[in-house]
Amino acid sequence: MDGFVDLHCHILPGVDDGAKDMVDALALIDMAxxxxxxxxxxxxxxxxRYRENTPGMLREVLTALQKKTPRMELYLANEAGYERELTDKLAEGRVLTINGSRYVLLELPMDIDPAQTLSAVREVADQAFIPILAHVERYDVFLRNRGLIDRVLDMGALIQINADSVLGQQGFAAKRFCHWLLKSRRAHFVASDSHDLKYRPPKLRECCEYVTKKYGEEYAAALFRENARVVLAGE
Ligand SMILES: [Fe+2]
Known part of the structure; x- marks a missing residue:
């Protein structure tokens, strides 16, 4: 069986609140x-403050990291925090889509309301990008308004959830929401959102085995591998 494709992680060293340095990043990659x-x-x-990292600088760090770990396939994107100028910045290449495709890993403000959610997603989707909503189970706005999920799906958005939330490690409400998404086949990707070895590690296997048991092999393959391969191919 092919390996997992982890669509969301903070392993590029020294650029955000994830891997601190090259040694840390290599340990995380070994674990993955x-x-x-x-x-x-x-x-x-x-x-x-992470907006000061330029795409050029991120690519340089990626090149240095890839040289040290040639056996792991590495791709680059931003977890793009929504702001008013985001679509311009994506179009200009100042914020990175996933592997240069039309797919954008989109993060929303945690305190966002339903109307703002819809307008943010619409704005990105209207510019011919395909928003992939990062860890939807972490937002109150979705937990309190499940119908919003169908509204953003109708706009062409895709849904990513975190492996630790599926396993219940982020509390009951997040777990219950993830299982509603999985049971109704509304989720498209499970990723690690890993930041470190201990608290948010780059692990997917336990979650994949659990999802396989509960929801079947075919859906698990789509969530942990195949859908992300489609994104990377820019299809
Ligand atoms: Fe993240």
């Missing part, structure tokens, strides 16, 4: 490989 991951999409934050 041992867990069965074949490809990592490195998704450093684009928000707040």
């Amino acid at each position: 490989r041992a867990d069965g991951t074949a490809a990592l999409v490195l998704t450093p934050h684009y928000r707040g």
